[in-house]
Amino acid sequence: MSKPNVLFIMTDQQRWDSLGCYGNSVIETANLDWLASEGVVFENAYSSCPSCVPARASIMTGMHPWNTGILGMGNGQGPMGGGFQHTLPGELSKAAYHTQGVGKMHFHPQRLLNGFHSTFLDESGREESPGFISDYRQWFNRNKTGDFDIVDHGIDWNSWMARPYHAPEFLHPTNWTVNQSIEALKRRDPSKPFFLMTSFARPHSPYDALPYYFDLYQKKQVPEPYVGDWASIHDVEEDAAKPDAWRGVRSKGEIRRARAGYYGSIHHIDHQIGRLLLYLQKIQQLENTLIIFTSDHGDMLGDHNLWRKTYAYEGSAHIPMIVRLPESLGKPSYKRIDAPVLLQDIMPTILEATGTEIPETVDGISMLGLIRGEQTERSYIHGEHCTCYSEEQEMQYLTDGRMKYIWLPRVGIEQLFDLTEGRDETINLAKKKEYSHELQKWRARLVAELSPRNAGLTDGDQLVNQSGKPYLTSPKYKERLDAWEREFKK
Structure with missing residues (x-):
């Protein structure tokens, strides 16, 4: 075939x-x-x-x-x-x-x-x-x-x-x-x-x-x-x-x-x-x-x-x-x-x-x-974006298509949205007492997602505010480009 x-x-x-x-x-x-x-x-x-x-x-x-x-x-x-x-x-x-x-x-x-x-x-x-x-x-x-x-x-x-x-x-x-x-x-x-x-x-x-x-x-x-x-x-x-x-x-x-x-x-x-x-x-x-x-x-x-x-x-x-x-x-x-x-x-x-x-x-x-x-x-899936337009919009997020959790690490804001109620994300549930357990569940998932990086985003138990800290970068970027440059020099 x-x-x-x-x-x-x-x-x-x-x-x-x-x-x-x-x-x-x-x-x-x-x-x-x-x-x-x-x-x-x-x-x-x-x-x-x-x-x-x-x-x-x-x-x-x-x-x-x-x-x-x-x-x-x-x-x-x-x-x-x-x-x-x-x-x-x-x-x-x-x-x-x-x-x-x-x-x-x-x-x-x-x-x-x-x-x-x-x-x-x-x-x-x-x-x-x-x-x-x-x-x-x-x-x-x-x-x-x-x-x-x-x-x-x-x-x-x-x-x-x-x-x-x-x-x-x-x-x-x-x-x-x-x-x-x-x-x-x-x-x-x-x-x-x-x-x-x-x-x-x-x-x-x-x-x-x-x-x-x-x-x-x-x-x-x-x-x-x-x-x-x-x-x-x-x-x-x-x-x-x-x-x-x-x-x-x-x-x-x-x-x-x-x-x-x-x-x-x-x-x-x-x-x-x-x-x-x-x-x-x-x-x-x-x-x-x-x-x-x-x-x-x-x-x-x-x-x-x-x-x-x-x-x-x-x-x-x-x-x-x-x-x-x-x-x-x-x-x-x-x-x-x-x-x-x-x-x-x-x-x-x-x-x-x-x-x-x-x-x-x-x-x-x-x-x-x-x-x-x-x-x-x-x-569920994990997404992120480092600072681009402003420190305020740097973000980490998780979603399973039904709930979405967002953390803005440089301003310390958490957001939680119920996507089954609509995709408009107009009501932030993160501060509502009845959603405290749901919030903790998603926060723990993000901690588990970020911990293996050892990048200072979490201490292993909690998320760590990034205000005033250097921009987040991945070591993989420099590793790849250094290897590429070495290949060119051969």
Whole structure:
């Protein structure tokens, strides 16, 4: 029996509740909803470190953030770099797959392959490596129809501001990503199964949906932000005033435009994914292809007076995860699965599905067992993010998809949310007497999770406040890069 192809579709900064198949009745995502109807929807998929670089490092390696050495962005946490002993595309390349990556990779140096045979890059505005110009920007400059650049509309890459896209539709990075993915399939080695990673740079800000989609959602009643009984701590005027604010209250009109641009961008992505799936059908490879759709993390979109990502809250950490099996793997036992899964579970899932050995370095657990109806050894998941925008938002969290416990180590705040009562996280139960036993249970679980690190987060019995202490870093980061550098010097 021939090995299945693998199509791994990934968006950037897409929250879990922005798809019809996850219960959103406003947004139109017909193609992804169809994919979900033919596959499995994971109800409780989470990003264990919800910002771009650490999340992608876990996807590429199947490792927990502590073991990749990347616990956030900035403050000694990155960039990703190379030197990983095993990567998802690297293992598939060794297993005779033709591996290609299209779109946003966020590697460093930016032309690093990390196991791919080839990449075709859209790195948004990042030009970090000497002489680097992304493939998308080069193509844009060759084909643009006037004297404008990729973001001449004036909205920054992390802004809450929104407006329609300023250039002709064919120049939008979402279209380019699918065009290049189709070209990659045309260029593939036909004697080998393929692994194609199609990685969109949207709906990450700028919220610059094409006019058709932007106008569509301006006219719809998009959901308003959730604002918890605890969220006033983030109503800080001097922070809110910044065009790339991470927190603070903006006007209802501004929030509505941000959400219209965000929803419109997702609708646009869905239409383009439809083109890619139709092409697979055309070349008669759809039924022989494992398809996984997910995102690296979500986007708060004003929930709890917060913007962007890096938080443990549902808008930031809870992500979509859809798996459609090839015919050779049979029908799934369940269409929807509520067991918690993580981004690091993608690598072992793909390796198992392709009959490729899973390296010992992989921390994730293949999702195929859950799809077959088997029990998992995991009852809850752990996530974290080191300081990025401010000390106040450094966090550790645990969830089983029913309850969520959050600890903010630099301000000494604990939060407990009952997700079975709704995913809005508007009521913090941590200070309610009737939940004291539940709080102690989850706190003890986090102590047990963090104790083996010996990183000062716990004394073995209690969590230790980190106010005024050095930023948390993992020794694994320096160990990996030192080994990589030694390899270069040979």
